Amino acid sequence: MSTDQRAAGAARMPTYVGMPAFPEAARDAVRDTRLRRNLTHATTTIRAKRAAAVSELADWAELRETAKRIKDHTIEHLGHYLRLLEEQVTARGGIVHWARDAAEANRVVADLIKATGETDVVKVKSMATQEIGLNEALAAEGIRAHETDLAELIVQLGHDRPSHILVPAIHRGRAEIRDIFRREMPGAPDDLTDEPARLAEAAREHLRERFLKAKVAVSGVNFAVAETGSLVVVESEGNGRMCLTLPETLISVMGIEKVVPSWQDLEVFLQLLPRSSTAERMNPYTSVWSGATEGQTFHLVLVDNGRTATRDDEVGRQALRCIRCSACLNVCPVYQRAGGHAYGSPYPGPIGAILSPQLRGAGSPVDDSLPYASTLCGACYEVCPVAIDIPEVLVHLRSRAVHGRAEKAAMRFAAWTLRSPTRLAFGQRLAGTAGRMLGRRGGIRRLPGPLTRWTDTRDAPVPATETFREWWEKRS
């Protein structure tokens, strides 16, 4: 990988530079009992609820197929719909900005905030701003960004990173949250307990003050309806709506793949998203605004940040259908054990494993390891509301990966051996002899070389004294 590529990667997701490869990061996670417990409890609960919510809709399969078609169509004609969106937002008094990458987007937002003279902004939970590392970029310019989503607030106060798309603090238990609040939240009561109601109350007190003081808000966007220039944010707490409506200036940052052509298309996603993410029939708060609202200045920042490059890949582009519901994380057995941080990106889990390397353009240890962070079990594809064939994309990304020299040689040799029944038979005899030398009756306790990674925890089977083909030949 060249220095230029690395710099480009850093420009796209600046806060995650230098993350270790997935297997190393996951090693610590699987040993963390508390993390295992928190994740297992949270994911199994939501998994069952989602299944129930989805089973209520008889036409789920049809909705899923329709959503896939809408997204594919929009991504195919992305330029057209983005221009339409810009035209409509502008006609309704909003100001549209275009950003090629994270650095450009951060620059635009920082300049807009500076122009207001403010140094504090409130934020609606947003994946796009996590992706571009906006909070860190603003901090470097002397601007404090205050997260107002409860889970994002927990992450921010804990000087932590999000580990789940929908529930960024999923790795934290109640007692940990209480400790973080006591330590970091100005004005948190000394007798704060870990009861959920008490914790929510403390956060509410803290946030209410922020909402009332804030002059500028930054949000993300769940959907943008091109035909009317309407922006949509869905959420559960109502804190997002406070940010969207109270401040004088609203800056919304969206990835360019969030656009949908029409309101009729939006209806499909508003059915799929809540049931897939929170297992609700409808999300509690759906805020929609078209252009600038009276008394408010509205800026829309359209961010590419690797999306056009992803779109160029015929197999990989389906990752751009993602509506950030988290259903794939909640069913993923690998995510459940490795936790979200191991994925080295604000997008963890199966979708992160295909999205991050594509958006960042691979080349770092973590991005190179992500396509392999899956058993290809297919549970993610089964629940994806926009039918992203995640295993297919994972295998596709593996075929484009740079393989290690030793592995490449071994795989080529294996392919050469397997191409001929004679060579295979010879290989079997050799493996059989070696295996029987290494193995005792029950199994092989220790294999040499990289195969120790198998026998460190598992016995290996001893090759049979007679292969099937030898038996067959004798028989006939």
Add this chain to the structure above:
Amino acid sequence: MRIALFVTCFNDTLYPGTGKAVVTLLERLGHEVVFPTAQTCCGQMHYNTGYDRECGPLVRDFVKTFQSFDAIVVPSASCAGMIRENHPRVARTIGDEALVKKAGSTGSRVYELTELLIDVLGVEDVGAYFPHRVTYHPTCHSLRALGVGDRPLRLLRAVRGIDLVELPDAAECCGFGGTFALKNPDVSTAMGADKVARVRQTGAEVVCAADNSCLAHIGGLLSRLRTGVRTLHLAEILAATD
């Protein structure tokens, strides 16, 4: 019926008993089994690890060896899935349009063992006798790639003497994942440990599945822990008699 057996390179080398069981079972049911000796490997390991180009010759050889048969049985759900789903994809990658067609047509005649028994041969009771407490792990490829559904369970329920017990959280992956087991050994083992805990919860003497590769992982953990629980391919239970 004349049925070609693709035993798979993995079974051929490490689990010949599974291949023998398929032969015993199908012959007992009155069918003729042939084993084309030119067969080697379906290319699954290469394909899934990102070496799809190296797969090309393996796909070509598979098609050449098996294209003339009406029914091809594979005692491995993941290999059956590889052939049916991915052989045409590999052919497309190497730009061989004629092979795309042939791979699709050959693949449509490939059956995982339980599919062959139920859909093609129309049997559920194969006349087996297996007096043990058994639990069944539906591997990811049988469940989600092939969609074999309850076919294996229907076959197992008809076995005389069997004490079939349900595996909790059965649909969850065991953590094998081919080269995943070597590339991510910690997560793989953590997943396997949970699967093994579930197996032990059932009190089963035997855990069975339609894929020996997953069973090698589950069995490797069971053996390391000296649990005394045995892994067995489904075919070997269905072939057993008194």
